[in-house]
Amino acid sequence: MTELRDRVQDVLARDACSGCGLCARLDGGLQMRLNAEGYIRPTETGAPAEVPDAAAVFTRSCPGVRITAQDPAGSHRHPLLGSSFGTWEAWATDPEVRLAGSSGGVLTALHAWLVASGRAARIAGAAGDPRAPRRSIPVTITTREQALAAAGSRYAPVAALTNTDVFAEGTAVTAKPCEISALRAAGTGREGEGPLLLSFFCAGTPSQRATDALLEGLGIGPEREVDALRYRGHGWPGRFAARAGDTDVSADYEESWGSTLGPTTQWRCKVCPDGVGESADIVAADSWATDERGYPQFAEGAGVSALIARTRRGLEVIEAAIAEGVIAVRPLSMDGLANAQPLQTARRRYLLARLWGSSLAGRTPPRYQGFGLARLGLAHPRRFAQVLRGTLRRVRAARGRRQ
Numbered sequence: 001m002t003e004l005r006d007r008v009q010d011v012l013a014r015d016a017c018s019g020c021g022l023c024a025r026l027d028g029g030l031q032m033r034l035n036a037e038g039y040i041r042p043t044e045t046g047a048p049a050e051v052p053d054a055a056a057v058f059t060r061s062c063p064g065v066r067i068t069a070q071d072p073a074g075s076h077r078h079p080l081l082g083s084s085f086g087t088w089e090a091w092a093t094d095p096e097v098r099l100a101g102s103s104g105g106v107l108t109a110l111h112a113w114l115v116a117s118g119r120a121a122r123i124a125g126a127a128g129d130p131r132a133p134r135r136s137i138p139v140t141i142t143t144r145e146q147a148l149a150a151a152g153s154r155y156a157p158v159a160a161l162t163n164t165d166v167f168a169e170g171t172a173v174t175a176k177p178c179e180i181s182a183l184r185a186a187g188t189g190r191e192g193e194g195p196l197l198l199s200f201f202c203a204g205t206p207s208q209r210a211t212d213a214l215l216e217g218l219g220i221g222p223e224r225e226v227d228a229l230r231y232r233g234h235g236w237p238g239r240f241a242a243r244a245g246d247t248d249v250s251a252d253y254e255e256s257w258g259s260t261l262g263p264t265t266q267w268r269c270k271v272c273p274d275g276v277g278e279s280a281d282i283v284a285a286d287s288w289a290t291d292e293r294g295y296p297q298f299a300e301g302a303g304v305s306a307l308i309a310r311t312r313r314g315l316e317v318i319e320a321a322i323a324e325g326v327i328a329v330r331p332l333s334m335d336g337l338a339n340a341q342p343l344q345t346a347r348r349r350y351l352l353a354r355l356w357g358s359s360l361a362g363r364t365p366p367r368y369q370g371f372g373l374a375r376l377g378l379a380h381p382r383r384f385a386q387v388l389r390g391t392l393r394r395v396r397a398a399r400g401r402r403q
């Protein structure tokens with residue numbers, strides 16, 4: 001056992017792994033594989049083959065060990081959504097890209113433009129596996145066609161950092177917030193250095209088994225080969241849609257994400273302080289319209305993303321994309337965005353209670369710095385106590401079932 005492998009085992013034992021794949025890049029004897037619960041986890045497949053300083057890089061970067069909030073000089077800090085140099089509503093000006101994207105197709109538009117303009121040599125992203133569309137895989141994008149093929153959210157496990165292109169010179173990376181924080185921390189951590197980092201708001205990674213259950217509920221059993229599968233897009237929020245031979249099935253967002261996929265997010269995501277991509281240069285999200293209670297409305301329409309410049313570098317890229325007509329924007333305040341994201345704001349507000357509840361039940365969560373969790377949580381003591389008790393009960397029950 002090496003020091004790195006000891007630390008990986010510790011993260012796994014605490015159920016703190018998000019499945020990003022960083023450790024598998026640090027040790028060639030580890031591979032990311034789906035476990036029985038349908039989450040991607042590092043698995044020992046060979047003798048240790050570690051890069052220099054593997055244990056030290058892991059300790060400062062693994063999102064199951066720690067995450068530090070970024071607060072670049074000159075940015076404005078929002079207590080629930082993090083730091084920014086600018087916030088907009090945005091959408092791709094190319095209608096095909098806007099339609100294909102999860103919300104406004106902004107990330108896809110940026111991908112196509114970044115590679116066409118030479119601002120990036122390639123994009124490391126994620127997409128459906130063309131050979132097994134039930135599954136999601138890391139991909140490398142160098143053309144508009146590849147960007148379009150990767151458009152849309154994959155609400156299933158994919159270890160984005162296992163893509164060897166992530167660490168190649170000239171790559172820009174789009175990945176989940178935990179993967180982006182791992183990359184930021186693995187590099188120098190300094191603004192403006194290393195790859196351009198793009199991300200999106202993330203409620204959490206559902207189990208792969210939820211995708212299979214959704215398909216089965218729609219009449220495509222586990223024995224059937226699937227020819228195409230998308231979770232979102234082709235409308236906003238767009239329908240989950242799959243094809244197997246001559247069978248076409250679909251489900252709306254409430255049924256797919258709301259009832260089947262969302263409830264299966266892994267534990268690490270339930271105690272995530274950073275579903276809002278604080279370590280990225282640029283972050284996209286859904287800019288839902290809200291009802292009179294402030295709850296998001298999932299009526300179909302032309303997609304609109306929220307877009308945040310987290311760093312000066314991100315701001316410069318967004319301003320250039322606007323100037324070159326790649327994306328169209330209109331103003332959006334961080335408070336307006338916070339209102340449209342009740343899951344993200346509630347999770348952060350009461351996260352400290354979940355962390356304490358989890359620790360008291362014997363499951364030590366990762367360490368989080370700079371997110372202001374104490375100030376947020378303790379502002380509502382009664383709710384704090386409720387969440388703490390609920391978490392304690394749930395984690396104890398889960399640990400009891402495993403023993």
Ligand SMILES: Cc1cc2nc3c(=O)[nH]c(=O)nc-3n(C[C@H](O)[C@H](O)[C@H](O)COP(=O)(O)OP(=O)(O)OC[C@H]3O[C@@H](n4cnc5c(N)ncnc54)[C@H](O)[C@@H]3O)c2cc1C
Nearest residue numbers: 101102103104105106107108125126152154202203285286
């Ligand atoms: C698991 C998950 C949870 C999410 N939760 C929220 C949420 O709580 N609130 C919210 O506003 N938005 C959430 N989103 C993001 C949202 O669905 C859109 O991605 C976002 O609005 C950007 O839309 P877009 O049209 O600009 O992106 P697109 O143009 O559709 O581009 C999306 C890009 O993201 C990358 N990608 C897709 N899935 C994954 C994945 N699983 N891992 C790594 N990279 C991936 C691909 O490279 C793709 O090119 C979530 C996305 C995912 C994958």
